[in-house]
Amino acid sequence: xxxxxxxxxxxxxxxxxxxxxxxxxxxxxxxxxxxxxxxxxxxxxxxxxxxxxxxxxxxxxxxxxxxxxxxxxxxxxxxxxxxxxxxxxxxxxxxxxxxxxxxxxxxxxxxxxxxxxxxxxxxxxxxxxxxxxxxxxxxxxxxxxxxxxxxxxxxxxxxxxxxxxxxxxxxxxxxxxxxxxxxxxxxxxxxxxxxxxxxxxxxxxxxxxxxxxxxxxxxxxxxxxxxxxxxxxxxxxxxxxxxxxxxxxxxxxxxxxxxxxxxxxxxxxxxxxxxxxxxxxxxxxxxxxxxxxxxxxxxxxxxxxxxxxxxxxxxxxxxxxxxxxxxxxxxxxxxxxxxxx
Amino acid sequence: xxxxxxxxxxxxxxxxxxxxxxxxxxxxxxxxxxxxxxxxxxxxxxxxxxxxxxxxxxxxxxxxxxxxxxxxxxxxxxxxxxxxxxxxxxxxxxxxxxxxxxxxxxxxxxxxxxxxxxxxxxxxxxxxxxxxxxxxxxxxxxxxxxxxxxxxxxxxxxxxxxxxxxxxxxxxxxxxxxxxxxxxxxxxxxxxxxxxxxxxxxxxxxxxxxxxxxxxxxxxxxxxxxxxxxxxxxxxxxxxxxxxxxxxxxxxxxxxxxxxxxxxxxxxxxxxxxxxxxxxxxxxxxxxxxxxxxxxxxxxxxxxxxxxxxxxxxxxxxxxxxxxxxxxxxxxxxxxxxxxx
Numbered sequence: 001x002x003x004x005x006x007x008x009x010x011x012x013x014x015x016x017x018x019x020x021x022x023x024x025x026x027x028x029x030x031x032x033x034x035x036x037x038x039x040x041x042x043x044x045x046x047x048x049x050x051x052x053x054x055x056x057x058x059x060x061x062x063x064x065x066x067x068x069x070x071x072x073x074x075x076x077x078x079x080x081x082x083x084x085x086x087x088x089x090x091x092x093x094x095x096x097x098x099x100x101x102x103x104x105x106x107x108x109x110x111x112x113x114x115x116x117x118x119x120x121x122x123x124x125x126x127x128x129x130x131x132x133x134x135x136x137x138x139x140x141x142x143x144x145x146x147x148x149x150x151x152x153x154x155x156x157x158x159x160x161x162x163x164x165x166x167x168x169x170x171x172x173x174x175x176x177x178x179x180x181x182x183x184x185x186x187x188x189x190x191x192x193x194x195x196x197x198x199x200x201x202x203x204x205x206x207x208x209x210x211x212x213x214x215x216x217x218x219x220x221x222x223x224x225x226x227x228x229x230x231x232x233x234x235x236x237x238x239x240x241x242x243x244x245x246x247x248x249x250x251x252x253x254x255x256x257x258x259x260x261x262x263x264x265x266x267x268x269x270x271x272x273x274x275x276x277x278x279x280x281x282x283x284x285x286x287x288x289x290x291x292x293x294x295x296x297x298x299x300x301x302x303x304x305x306x307x308x309x310x311x312x313x314x315x316x317x318x319x320x321x322x323x324x325x326x327x328x329x330x331x332x333x334x335x336x337x338x339x340x341x
Numbered sequence: 342x343x344x345x346x347x348x349x350x351x352x353x354x355x356x357x358x359x360x361x362x363x364x365x366x367x368x369x370x371x372x373x374x375x376x377x378x379x380x381x382x383x384x385x386x387x388x389x390x391x392x393x394x395x396x397x398x399x400x401x402x403x404x405x406x407x408x409x410x411x412x413x414x415x416x417x418x419x420x421x422x423x424x425x426x427x428x429x430x431x432x433x434x435x436x437x438x439x440x441x442x443x444x445x446x447x448x449x450x451x452x453x454x455x456x457x458x459x460x461x462x463x464x465x466x467x468x469x470x471x472x473x474x475x476x477x478x479x480x481x482x483x484x485x486x487x488x489x490x491x492x493x494x495x496x497x498x499x500x501x502x503x504x505x506x507x508x509x510x511x512x513x514x515x516x517x518x519x520x521x522x523x524x525x526x527x528x529x530x531x532x533x534x535x536x537x538x539x540x541x542x543x544x545x546x547x548x549x550x551x552x553x554x555x556x557x558x559x560x561x562x563x564x565x566x567x568x569x570x571x572x573x574x575x576x577x578x579x580x581x582x583x584x585x586x587x588x589x590x591x592x593x594x595x596x597x598x599x600x601x602x603x604x605x606x607x608x609x610x611x612x613x614x615x616x617x618x619x620x621x622x623x624x625x626x627x628x629x630x631x632x633x634x635x636x637x638x639x640x641x642x643x644x645x646x647x648x649x650x651x652x653x654x655x656x657x658x659x660x661x662x663x664x665x666x667x668x669x670x671x672x673x674x675x676x677x678x679x680x681x682x
Contacts, residue, residue: 074632076654083632132497146596148489155598156473156655159629162595167588167626169511179591179626247508250520251592254503255487257496285508285520288500291415291424313417314497 004058005065006051007333009113009325012036012072012087015043017050018326019058020333022065024124028054029329040090048103055104066107066336067100070116070328077158080110109335113328115152115161117264117321118145120331125322126262133260134252135321136163136245138267142184146256151338164188166251168244186244189220189267195237196223205233224270235273242274246281249318253286259314264321271320278318292316345399346406347392348674350454350666353377353413353428356384358391359667360399361674363406365465369395370670381431389444396445407448407677408441411457411669418499421451450676454669456493456502458605458662459486461672466663467603474601475593476662477504477586479608483525487597492679505529507592509585527585530561530608536578537564546574565611576614583615587622590659594627600655605662612661619659633657 002021009016015034019027030050035042055064073085080097082088101108111119118135127133131150137143142164146153153160164184165177172181173194185191199205200212207226212218226234249261263271282289294315321327343362350357356375360368371391376383396405414426421438423429442449452460459476468474472491478484483505487494494501505525506518513522514535526532540546541553548567553559567575590602604612623630635656662668 078654144596153597155629156600156657157598157629157633159632160596160598162598162629165595165626165628166592170509170588177628178631179628247511251507252596254506255485255501255593255596256494257498257501257503259497285506287506287518287520288496288498288503290519291500292498313419316497 002062003065003337004062005333005336006054006067007329007331007335008047008051008067008069009116009328009332010034010043010047010069010071010088011113015047015050016329017047017054018329018333019054020330021062022337024330026326026330027058030054036088040088040094043088044096044099044103048100051104055106064106066109066339067104068109068111068116068332068335069096069100070111070113070332071096072113075110075112075158077110077154080108082110107336107339109339111152111332111335112143112145112158112161114143115145115154116331116335117143117327118147118161118262118331119152119334120323120327120329121262121264121321122147122150122331123334124330125327126319127260130258130260132256132258133262134161134163134256134258135262135264136187136248137321138187138189138263138265140188140190142182142188143265163248163252166248168247183244183248187241187267192220192223192237192241192267193218195240196234199233199237203233207231208233220267220270224273227270227273238270238273239277241267241270242277243281245274246278247285249278250282250285250289253282253289253292253316257288257292258316260317260319262319262321264323264327268320275318282318289316343403344406344678345403346674346677347395347408348670348672348676349388349392349408349410350457350669350673351375351384351388351410351412351429352454356388356391357670358388358395359670359674360395361671362403363678365671367667367671368399371395377429381429381435384429385437385440385444389441392445396447405447407450407680408445409450409452409457409673409676410437410441411454411673412437412451413454416451416453416499418451418495421449423451448677448680450680452493452673452676453484453486453499453502455484456486456495457672457676458484458668459488459502459603459672460493460675461664461668461670462603462605462662463488463491463672464675465671466668467660468601471599471601473597473599474603475502475504475597475599476603476605477528477589478662479528479530479604479606481529481531483523483529484606504589504593507589509588524585524589528582528608533561533564533578533582533608534559536581537575540574540578544574548572549574561608561611565614568611568614579611579614580618582608582611583618584622586615587619588626590619591623591626591630594623594630594633594657598629598633599657601658601660603660603662605664605668609661616659623659630657 015032018029072087074083144161144163165182169181173185175182200209356373359370415424485502485504506523510522514526516523541550
């Protein structure tokens with residue numbers, strides 16, 4: 001049997017654990033709630049118990065390569081400390097890696113959750129045929145991850161890939177990071193709901209208003225449902241999501257000239273309603289995209305005034321993620337496989 | 342004696358050639374005019390003659406590793422064709438590399454001029470102690486280059502590093518690339534002059550107006566001279582240059598978390614007048630910068646509302662280039678040294 005590793009997706013709501021073999025086959029998956037309110041030590045107890053049960057079960061069949069954990073927050077890669085994690089209060093500056101290694105006596109690799117999702121899509125998902133890729137995860141916030149030469153590009157401090165905090169509108173909506181006009185303020189689930197409430201407040205936006213009134217969980221998904229039913233206000237919101245994503249993708253394409261960019265996270269379910277605006281912006285704003293767009297995209301390039309003709313060579317692909325919420329689990333399981341090399 | 346290589350900086354105005362040894366010592370430098378109007382073949386004749394004279398002179402003393410050429414334009418790295426070069430009309434789709442290799446019978450490496458300047462600053466200049474760096478060259482346009490792991494990051498099509506075409510103002514000034522609001526429209530020498538003329542047209546801007554009237558070569562340099570004399574209109578222009586650079590650098594710092602970003606090119610002489618605005622924007626707009634700013638910069642971080650505390654680990658340096666216009670020559674000479682490894 002192939003060697004196994006265990007991937008952990010430690011979210012603010014769910015704690016998911018999977019055993020995955022070197023070929024990428026998911027052997028077992030366990031989902032628990034993350035009992036954040038019971039405190040850090042309780043969550044770590046739960047996590048270690050579950051990991052131990054899974055690893056016991058397979059210990060005679062396959063050697064364990066180690067454990068990879070995707071964590072929402074900023075990790076100090078040298079020390080394995082969690083530096084900041086708004087969704088895991090009380091975890092800051094706690095030596096997560098050392099503690100779990102001590103308890104489970106195996107290699108533990110911590111990584112930011114958005115980076116881990118990117119690694120998952122690179123290993124087994126939309127970017128599996130490409131050595132280099134970037135991923136944007138549109139969830140409660142907007143996360144990002146960059147994979148170069150098959151490995152996560154962590155940057156000098158392990159903080160690379162914060163594409164969600166790219167400035168789209170220099171004087172735009174304030175962001176929790178201290179900036180104004182970050183992508184996260186226009187392309188996250190939170191932003192979609194905020195923009196809908198703004199539309200309701202500023203004009204009739206009657207279908208949105210009715211939905212907000214009748215739907216206790218008025219969410220990005222409710223607004224998407226209105227968009228696919230043709231509601232103009234809802235459609236306008238997703239068009240703006242696409243416009244802002246297109247501006248940031250144009251910058252990434254011009255700066256990095258990667259072969260593929262993957263859009264994942266919950267909001268990516270609304271791909272049909274926001275992606276046309278992405279391609280519209282890319283064609284106008286990225287000379288590199290104009291020169292490298294796939295044939296089906298370049299057919300609509302006539303409107304672009306870009307100076308660089310489309311040429312031969314690799315094409316620039318912008319596409320949806322394939323692994324859904326499992327991207328982070330697969331990516332986490334991949335971490336010790338790469339670390340062991 | 343150390344092995345030599347020959348670096349060529351093929352600009353629209355000047356053609357410069359240097360012999361450089363493996364330690365980075367400049368052994369000989371030749372400057373010719375680029376006689377663009379006499380046609381491509383004439384320029385290539387001039388270049389090959391000059392290279393041959395230099396290489397003949399040292400051929401008994403040191404083996405020649407090859408020739409590196411920095412070219413303004415987009416190069417197809419596979420074929421060595423120049424795909425687009427606005428400053429070298431008539432060169433598009435010409436097999437520059439093959440033709441020079443045929444004439445001189447040695448290895449020839451072509452590279453985009455902004456990438457070559459970045460490689461020069463990485464090898465011997467401001468970024469020489471860092472494996473990874475990005476450079477912005479503020480000249481007639483705004484060029485960019487990215488060095489990762491000591492080598493130029495070319496991207497899938499050799500088109501990476503186009504930081505000058507990052508969107509700063511989504512509905513801003515039209516750019517020759519087809520986009521609106523590109524950095525190049527606010528931070529190049531051309532942009533500085535345009536913004537001065539706009540200021541003259543829209544208000545009194547009396548000192549600028551007098552300079553524009555009396556100075557036949559009313560240039561970015563004339564405007565900088567007014568700025569250092571304290572003229573408010575001229576100072577406002579460079580403040581805006583810094584603001585736009587700061588927005589783009591915030592995106593780069595958040596996305597790549599590199600240890601150092603270098604600003605070069607003619608306009609970088611005005612560093613004193615635009616750099617304060619760069620740091621102002623970085624502190625506000627980049628959570629990664631807030632967490633990694635050097636001590637002297639973090640002393641003024643109090644105003645920042647960034648959520649991430651400054652921590653230990655490598656610092657993010659934003660600094661001026663050191664090699665001036667020789668960066669491209671050194672970088673070009675470096676190309677065959679790396680290619681031979």
